[in-house]
Amino acid sequence: MKVLLLAAHPSPKSFNHALADAAAETLKKLGHTVIFHDLYGEHFDPVLPPDEDTIAEEQLPSNIRNYLADIRESQGIIIVHPNWWGSPPAILRGWIERVVRTNSCYNFSPQGPVSYIGGKIVQIFSTSNTPSAMEQELYGDPVGVFWKSVVFGVIGSQSFERRNFDPVIVSTLQERQDWLSEVRETVLRRFSGK
Amino acid sequence: MKVLLLAAHPSPKSFNHALADAAAETLKKLGHTVIFHDLYGEHFDPVLPPDEDTIAEEQLPSNIRNYLADIRESQGIIIVHPNWWGSPPAILRGWIERVVRTNSCYNFSPQGPVSYIGGKIVQIFSTSNTPSAMEQELYGDPVGVFWKSVVFGVIGSQSFERRNFDPVIVSTLQERQDWLSEVRETVLRRFSGK
DSSP states (O other), X not given: OEEEEEEOXXXXXXXXXXXXXXXXXXXXXXXXXXXXEETTTTTOOOOOOTTTTTSOGGGSOHHHHHHHHHHHHOSEEEEEEEOSSSSSOHHHHHHHHHHSOBTTTEEEETTEEEESSOOOEEEEEEEOSSOHHHHHHHHOOHHHIIIIIIIHHHHOOSEEEEEEEOOOTTOOHXXXXXXXXXXXXXXXXXXXXX | OEEEEEEOOSOTTSHHHHHHHHHHHHHHHTTOEEEEEETTTTTOOOOOXXXXXXXXXXXXXXXXXXXXXXXXXXXXXXXXXXXXXXXXXXHHHHHHHHHSOBTTTEEEETTEEEESSOOOEEEEEEEOSSOHHHHHHHXXXXXXXXXXXXXXXXXXXXXXXXXXXXXXGGOOHHHHHHHHHXXXXXXXXXXXXX
């Protein structure tokens, strides 16, 4: 299978990138094709230009057309990001805003949204300094709501899971190693099909 | 008083810009100084560069230093934006990520966040195509959670209000004119002090 892997952290030396690398290595061990996009490394511009949402696909910038091809071709999606202000960073939100376009990826119907890119195995790995329980209690888990209900509520999925690692800022080396092991086990468990 | 006014819509001809213009005109009638930033018009780059969050203010790009001066000097903030995927657009999220910095705007303490820029009159005007009741029921009002609990929960405020206009996509001219009148009345009511 082809798996689209997105990372959205400014530093290539970050724990986020270590998580993405662990996911990529495990996918490759399973024989899968990994389509990896480090949005910071690619200098992705997350600002949706005026009218880009309504033009034809042929008129889109080539990078957006390539991302669309990637999301269409992949049978799985893994997204790795930190929690900034209860959300993925702007660079990743803008990727959703520009790539997951009406008409290209989904459309509206009287019965609700109709997805053209559903049926994938979806895995979100997020990190935060706020403990998950506090994030849930204070804010209602906005990162979870965003991915599960808002984005993949529209796109649909074969199955959806999210794991938040926290609090990163005070974590020990042992904890981070355990979390990396958990990423490998999760990817093995969820992406072991063809 | 000085009021910081932020707009975050790609099209200068949008209803969002009409809302921002109505707010600006009313503030000026009240004798206030309006510090208006059209983030799209200014080509604001919402991508937080590596390490920018930890460098000293003197090392920041000049536009970020100017935004910091603006937010410090203003006694009121009005923000106008559409709802994209249950959130302000990436350009505005990135503005928060880059400008509302730890150490510059707030800090952490054992008792919770300590704000250096609190005490302002805050007004959010948002627009959506999803009706507010559905946004609340399906997603728990993520735009409201973001501004009221996440951002201004940390920054603090003298008073906070938000009004969402919806559904914009099927609104009549009369409805939009009524909404513009409501913006003028809201600004008159909330920003009538010195």
